[in-house]
Amino acid sequence: MLPRALLVASVAALGIPALACAPARDATRIAVAGGSLTEIVYLLGAQDRIVAVDTTSNYPEAATALPSVGYVRNLSVEGLLSLSPSLILGEDDMGPPAVLDQLAQAGVETVRVAEQHDPEGIFGKIACIGEVLGMGDEADARVEDLRAVADRLAAYREVSERSPRVAMLLNLRDGAPVAAGDNTSGGGFLRMAGARNVFPSIDGWKPVSPEAFAAANPDVIVIPERGVRALGGVADVASHPSLRLTSAARNGRIVVMDGMAMLGFGPRTLEAALDFATRLHGPVVGESE
Amino acid sequence: MVRRIRIIVLLGAALIAALWYALVTGAVPISLATLFEDSDAGAFQRMVFAEIRSPRVVLAAFVGSSLALAGASLQGLFRNPLADPGVIGVSSGAALGAIAMIVLGGALDIPNWLEPYVLPLAAVAGGGLVTAFIYLFARRFGQFSIVTILLLGIAVNALAGVGIGAFQYLSDDAQLRTLTFWMMGSFGRATWLAVLPAVALMALAGIFLFGQQRALDRLQLGEAEARHVGVDVKRVKRLTVMMSAVAAGAGVAVAGVIGFVGLVVPHLARLIGGAAHGFVLPASVFLGGALMVCADLVARTVVVPAELPVGLVTSAIGAPFFLWLIARARPR
Numbered sequence: 001m002l003p004r005a006l007l008v009a010s011v012a013a014l015g016i017p018a019l020a021c022a023p024a025r026d027a028t029r030i031a032v033a034g035g036s037l038t039e040i041v042y043l044l045g046a047q048d049r050i051v052a053v054d055t056t057s058n059y060p061e062a063a064t065a066l067p068s069v070g071y072v073r074n075l076s077v078e079g080l081l082s083l084s085p086s087l088i089l090g091e092d093d094m095g096p097p098a099v100l101d102q103l104a105q106a107g108v109e110t111v112r113v114a115e116q117h118d119p120e121g122i123f124g125k126i127a128c129i130g131e132v133l134g135m136g137d138e139a140d141a142r143v144e145d146l147r148a149v150a151d152r153l154a155a156y157r158e159v160s161e162r163s164p165r166v167a168m169l170l171n172l173r174d175g176a177p178v179a180a181g182d183n184t185s186g187g188g189f190l191r192m193a194g195a196r197n198v199f200p201s202i203d204g205w206k207p208v209s210p211e212a213f214a215a216a217n218p219d220v221i222v223i224p225e226r227g228v229r230a231l232g233g234v235a236d237v238a239s240h241p242s243l244r245l246t247s248a249a250r251n252g253r254i255v256v257m258d259g260m261a262m263l264g265f266g267p268r269t270l271e272a273a274l275d276f277a278t279r280l281h282g283p284v285v286g287e288s289e
Numbered sequence: 290m291v292r293r294i295r296i297i298v299l300l301g302a303a304l305i306a307a308l309w310y311a312l313v314t315g316a317v318p319i320s321l322a323t324l325f326e327d328s329d330a331g332a333f334q335r336m337v338f339a340e341i342r343s344p345r346v347v348l349a350a351f352v353g354s355s356l357a358l359a360g361a362s363l364q365g366l367f368r369n370p371l372a373d374p375g376v377i378g379v380s381s382g383a384a385l386g387a388i389a390m391i392v393l394g395g396a397l398d399i400p401n402w403l404e405p406y407v408l409p410l411a412a413v414a415g416g417g418l419v420t421a422f423i424y425l426f427a428r429r430f431g432q433f434s435i436v437t438i439l440l441l442g443i444a445v446n447a448l449a450g451v452g453i454g455a456f457q458y459l460s461d462d463a464q465l466r467t468l469t470f471w472m473m474g475s476f477g478r479a480t481w482l483a484v485l486p487a488v489a490l491m492a493l494a495g496i497f498l499f500g501q502q503r504a505l506d507r508l509q510l511g512e513a514e515a516r517h518v519g520v521d522v523k524r525v526k527r528l529t530v531m532m533s534a535v536a537a538g539a540g541v542a543v544a545g546v547i548g549f550v551g552l553v554v555p556h557l558a559r560l561i562g563g564a565a566h567g568f569v570l571p572a573s574v575f576l577g578g579a580l581m582v583c584a585d586l587v588a589r590t591v592v593v594p595a596e597l598p599v600g601l602v603t604s605a606i607g608a609p610f611f612l613w614l615i616a617r618a619r620p621r
Contacts, residue, residue, distance in 0.1 A: 052594060070595030073463065074470045076477060078341055079594025081333075082316035093463045096470075098405070098478035106336055184462065204461040
């Protein structure tokens with residue numbers, strides 16, 4: 001149980017953002033802005049209360065059939081109000097601010113759920129939504145289940161003393177690979193999977209030049225499905241002029257995964273990180289999988 | 290003359306009809322009966338009507354009118370059918386100002402009451418600075434001639450593009466998405482607080498531009514000829530450029546970049562009733578307002594409960610229309 005103790009201690013040291021999560025006045029008609037939050041509402045079994053989602057809510061599949069109020073950062077105020085929600089659950093980056101002001105004016109309760117790119121951040125989101133929906137016990141139970149996954153991830157981090165060096169790409173638009181630096185969901189995902197980001201000095205998602213990419217020479221490249229599809233296929237990624245000089249491309253170590261699963265920081269992200277860690281490090285000694 | 294007045298009255302009626310239809314249509318169904326009811330439903334509908342839909346429709350009408358008026362005035366001034374508020378740098382300048390604020394604004398300590406005005410002010414400042422630069426540069430290093438201005442506009446737009454690109458590079462994920470949507474234009478951020486100052490500026494600039502119609506007519510003969518019939522050409526240029534910048538800049542500041550209205554609407558007006566500015570200016574105002582209100586109506590009703598960026602709608606209508614104009618002008 002040492003890894004988990006370490007994990008908890010390190011998170012406590014970082015400080016979990018204070019969550020302003022209190023039971024909602026009326027949580028019967030919920031509009032959700034944010035893919036990870038939709039996922040959590042489904043996880044808690046409260047999906048019957050959802051009246052609308054945003055365009056990033058594509059999991060589970062059923063959520064895509066719900067009315068869409070637009071992109072999480074570009075919500076439509078009248079569109080939202082037309083569905084007469086009693087509560088709006090929003091990701092940290094929901095907006096624009098003018099729309100949020102108007103929603104407040106209209107008297108709709110809005111809860112903004114904090115974002116933090118590590119397992120505790122995911123647990124925090126679940127606990128927060130559990131609190132808001134009055135489903136604290138369910139939330140605690142789900143968090144307990146997921147802690148098991150987080151523990152296995154932590155075990156990986158221990159065995160990987162000299163962690164593989166990984167580049168997380170968003171896409172290869174216009175020829176330049178857009179890579180995750182520090183302070184990104186991608187960077188957080190790599191950390192969770194016990195991988196070292198080859199671009200720790202970049203802040204945010206940035207296009208990286210072919211030479212810088214060759215110099216960074218990642219052992220493994222991980223890229224969302226959507227980014228690969230735009231390019232053609234995995235073979236096209238490996239032969240891409242910017243990437244083909246890296247040892248990842250030469251050794252065919254290019255991992256393609258569901259983008260929202262990796263970067264959404266909902267419950268799925270833990271599973272995705274574990275999946276990625278398994279592919280990265282191989283099975284942990286003593287585990288049957 | 291009578292025919293033209295009749296057309297202008299008709300266009301005015303079209304604008305009023307568009308305003309009416311836009312005010313009663315939207316994602317939230319509003320019925321006149323409930324609107325005046327003393328009930329929760331009535332209060333809710335009044336709130337949506339008065340605080341969300343009205344400012345938005347009013348802003349759309351004013352922005353459409355101002356962009357079209359600025360475009361018509363500049364096309365008249367430059368005697369060039371390709372002129373629009375973009376050529377004097379006001380659109381790209383405003384975009385640069387707004388994007389700088391989106392990316393760098395977080396670092397500033399801005400008091401809460403100022404918050405709604407910061408982005409529009411930055412956009413107005415950016416648009417004003419770039420236009421003033423073009424104007425002063427042209428006066429200092431060339432004649433303030435049409436060709437000089439058009440070429441300067443191209444160069445300065447390219448420079449502003451560099452600035453915009455640099456800020457895009459510096460921005461983080463969230464800022465990037467904010468400014469992408471800003472560049473596509475939207476009236477979704479309209480609140481009375483933001484709308485009223487912009488509307489006042491646009492109305493003021495509009496009055497000045499209307500005052501130029503006679504001078505613009507005379508300018509069509511050529512600058513020297515206009516001077517001979519008593520037009521203070523320098524003053525007309527200065528006023529028209531500056532007031533067009535204010536009219537377009539105030540609109541861009543609150544609604545983001547909205548393409549093609551300033552370019553296409555004046556052509557449409559000339560097509561209906563001829564090139565005299567006494568007709569083209571008021572016709573552009575009514576037509577621009579009506580078209581923009583309709584474009585916004587489309588933007589906010591086709592994908593309910595979400596909405597499209599309105600700049601997407603205007604460009605989608607404007608670009609094919611422009612192609613049609615080109616095909617029509619082909620010598621036979």
